[in-house]
Amino acid sequence: MRLTLMAEPRMRIGELAEATGTTPRALRHYEQAGLITSVRAANGYRLYDAGTAVRVRNVRHLLDVGLTLDDVRVFLPCLDGDVMAAPASEKALRVAADRLAVLEARIAAQVAVRDRLAAALREAGGGVPRRRGRERPAA
Amino acid sequence: MRLTLMAEPRMRIGELAEATGTTPRALRHYEQAGLITSVRAANGYRLYDAGTAVRVRNVRHLLDVGLTLDDVRVFLPCLDGDVMAAPASEKALRVAADRLAVLEARIAAQVAVRDRLAAALREAGGGVPRRRGRERPAA
């Protein structure tokens, strides 16, 4: 357990953005969404302590993985550690599973669409001498 | 010299909508996008001739297949016959192929996302809740 005896280094939004590979705009958005917090300097500037960087990276990770900001919210209790190692609450698992189902459905729909277009294209241009170029030797 | 001496039966937007399984709103949208045309009655109502129904169905078909309204525009020259039997111009084929590539890319990205989420879920939930175990063949 670490008590913050020493004031952790506080960074401003620009630094945090650079440290996490995002933008100030995104960070404000995450804050507005309740995913991160900040204290304010006397001049109104947001100040983040170093641990926030981890949190932000975890948020980004979850976003990259296909969750939405709303989804990420339920992961809040474990966003400060290594997300992948956390106990993963029941609720979090359920949300993730739900999101996975959504993704699956969306993919299935798009695959169906793609297949139809591909079929149409084969039918329309199948006999056509459109083969003049090398398509793709390998996927 | 007008070949269409006999006025084809003209229908109003509601009829056309019902005949094609769409809505008046969508039809106006297609018209605004330049995909269909109409003449106006004295009272301002749109009047469509019967052939427009075929055109609309073709538009819908192409949309269902994953094209966008913009994409569909290049199919205009052959939208009045059986689209699937038409010669299919080079340009049309190119557009369709491009769109197919876009769909492929999008799907690939989402599949990657899904896989990551699924993996995360396996690791977090399928695996060991408290401590981190090796990958499990479950799921």
Next chain:
DNA sequence: TCGGACTCTGACGCCGGTGTCAAGGTCAAG
């Protein structure tokens, strides 16, 4: 003549995560 069904144009809403102005305050360096 009245009600109700149909049509018109125009415009906002949606979904989601930012990008990008606008208009201004703050602060360190030259």
Next chain:
DNA sequence: CTTGACCTTGACACCGGCGTCAGAGTCCGA
């Protein structure tokens, strides 16, 4: 003091195919 980099809040833009509401005109049957 002045520049200029950084920060603030607020709000519009985007992408796409419509849904939906608002306010008003048109037409037909009873």
